[in-house]
Amino acid sequence: MSAREINVKGRKVTLIEEGTGEPIVYLHGFADVHGVAGDLLAFHRNLAGAGKLIVPAHPGCNGSDELEDGYSVEDVVFHYLELFDVLNLKQFTLVGHCAGGWIAAEIAVRHPERVKKLVLIGACGLFVPGELIEDIFMHAQPERGVDYKTLRNVLFSSSTAKDALRYFPDGRGDLDEETRRYAMLRFGSFVGFKPPYFYNRSLINRLHRAAMPALVLWGEHDHMVPRAHGEAYAKGLAGAGDLQIGTGAGHAAVLEGEAALSKAVEAFFKA
């Protein structure tokens, strides 16, 4: 693993790279590298076995600079296009989780020729009537000032899951991790704070443009993004098969369902 800072049009971006070979870009979510953890997790390390893994931190997250005040998801998409230019990435595999999955989908529909394969894990980004994405901002306000039970339940299969308690403990957590959590919520507020949260109404009708081979994965107990969103992605992306369910995992399947998830992604890469 090597973390470094790169400069994208005057903006500082924290970047972690691991492995060698064909480039794989990973865009993170909340309970994830950069979203709470400072380093790659087991899932990402496995991913790096399949190529050169490139993991940028979203604007404002884990040391990356924020974009100009009032930025939107559209600005983030162009931020990443500029980052790809800086890294001279012409074609790559794109993997995204949660809000990172949304941004990955936005990039794929705009530049399908650059995305060789697409993997979405518990991705938000779609407007699906009657299927509200959970209000993570409300849950991020602790009860009694210290109790993050409902936030853990949104992000994981249950509030008592091991990784949930590790990364979102009650009371004051590790200062760096709490700061990263806050920064990710701030990023989320810029791009996604519009009820029912984290969506672009136009995206669903654009998905057909992304015809590259695609894999859509969902935690069995995703309490943040309803499974109907996964089904809509699997249906809308021309190159996707059926939605695959990570048994026992919650929204943060990259943490909770890591082994099964790694296996599914490996099989998809080999196919």
Place this chain on the structure above:
Amino acid sequence: MLSPVQLYCWHFMSYPYLPDDFDETQETGWVKVPNTLWDRQRSRGLYRQYIDQLAYASELGFDGMVLNEHHQNIYGLMPSPNIIAAALAHRTQRGKIVVLGNLLPLHGNPLRVAEEYAMLDNMSDGRLIAGFAPGSGPETFNYDAPSAVSRDQFWEAVDLIHRAWTEPGPFAFEGQHYPLRYVNPWPQPTQTPHPPIWIPGARSRDTLVQIAKKGYCYFLSSRSHGKGTANSVAQFGRVLEQHGDRYQPYRMGILMSTYVGETDEIAQKESREGIWYFLRNCLKGHQRRVGRQLTFGPGIPYIPTSEFRDYLKNSDPTQPLLGDTEDWDDLQRSQSIIVGSPDTVYRRFMDILEQAPVGHLLIQFHMGNMPDENARKSMRLFWTEVAPRLKAASGKLFAEQFKGMEEKMQLELTK
């Protein structure tokens, strides 16, 4: 000529008819508090009662009446303070009408605020004090104003309104959030160049810098007073000096809450129920740890990440808030709600002024489900038996502390 403290009556207009088991059965008084609890029959005449209390303050001689904006909660039933202000403009003949304030990011187009405030200034013959606020956590959730974006939006809206009142129209406003081809509001305000502008703030230094630069009045959003208030005065003073200005009391206001009775014992007896109702119910979800507090925190990420990190380092998430107060004596020690005889209340108000020379005291008399006659009695005793002494003593205090600034203070007050 002495320039004494200015005394205003602030009414929050809380919902007073909650069931007795509210605290046991409801997790919050804000945003998600079910409106099936609203009693349509009992609530008839409630606004009239509250408006009459404010008008009574004007008749007694208070320097002004204060209103503010809240949404979907039991703490304050004024989604549109401008409607109450319009009623007061006609119902009263004297006293400032302080709207503190309109929550700008919640208004689709701030030009509407410029227009309504200009109407109010005309309707009240130049008595409006124009408050602007960005809104805090509950409003973020209520009106889906992205908290990280709304600060930026707020200052752009303030700029637009200020210019709409002071620059010849029509002109084009090339804003990021509110681009407008024609800014040309009719009417224009009565006051020249514009009604005094007050802006609330608490944690952000950036807010103080903006207030200092623009020459506005700073309202400290805090219900507890003492050292923190003195620190805020000192901090604002430093910021003013960095911008070539100097602190004087009329640049700053604070919120106080009080109940005045004939004796300490009577005051306690008469106010207890309303105060506990206010603390337990109205502050639940706002300034109380029990339940989910929606006013500040990681889910409302409006301050930059580096500032939040400092907050994490220097704060204790288990520290009780005002609404968590268990004990009456603790409450009295916290300087948040001052209850007592005229003498007690006078001494405790002066104690705060001696620590923090603030020129505008915005005082809440009605709390929670306090009966009309108690609120009025407390206001009357305050005005007749506390205010004259406060005015005399504060005038002397300010004259000693702000020598050479008398003219500036007079100007600030009459501008």
